[in-house]
């Protein structure tokens with residue numbers, strides 16, 4: 001079953017989305033050579049708690065941190081550690097928060113200093129593919145229209161879509177129905193209705209789509225060792241356009 005959220009609930013999800021947005025903006029200032037995932041994780045936790053919110057990932061299925069910090073060939077779910085970022089790295093930061101049971105979730109990939117032209121393109125295309133997907137999150141569309149649109153856009157540039165990890169409904173749980181693959185045929189799956197809240201999150205590899213999980217049990221990496229990017233927003237379906245709840249456009 002896919003939840004339909006009331007105006008009051010959307011407001012709460014939006015407030016959590018707002019805190020995630022502000023957290024990512026804060027962290028952006030520290031995406032420089034020499035910073036570490038551990039430092040970012042500490043800053044994020046402090047900030048989130050100072051706003052009266054709680055980090056949503058810590059403890060989720062045993063995940064051990066506030067943020068996921070995934071460097072270069074790490075696609076998602078990297079555990080923050082003491083490695084220093086270097087010029088030319090890319091760092092994907094995924095953040096979720098909860099307050100009074102309502103969740104927000106968003107991710108961005110940042111460049112550390114100067115990155116190569118093809119990596120720059122990877123970030124640009126991945127972010128734009130998220131917006132291609134968000135455009136399809138309108139009443140009457142099928143859930144698979146989102147992923148179809150993302151895939152079509154990404155593959156045009158010769159990049160590849162990760163298949164094993166998907167977006168998700170969000171609201172009173174971090175992960176709710178429906179699953180939102182970032183690939184596939186249009187016109188399949190749940191028909192979108194006003195008030196559905198979705199976390200759309202393309203993961204795009206510069207090289208081949210295949211991935212593996214590191215021995216830490218969490219970090220997902222590309223098999224070919226090439227970089228991967230991840231952008232995510234929490235949105236609510238409306239009749240004319242999806243409203244983004246994690247981009248700071250909401251009062252909160």
Ligand code: MF3
Pocket residue numbers: 056057058060061063068077094095096105106199201
């Ligand atoms: N933002 C991730 C997602 O959308 C959540 C990280 S999973 C966790 O699925 F276990 F690390 F929390």
Ligand code: CO
Pocket residue numbers: 105167168199201232
């Ligand atoms: Co998510």
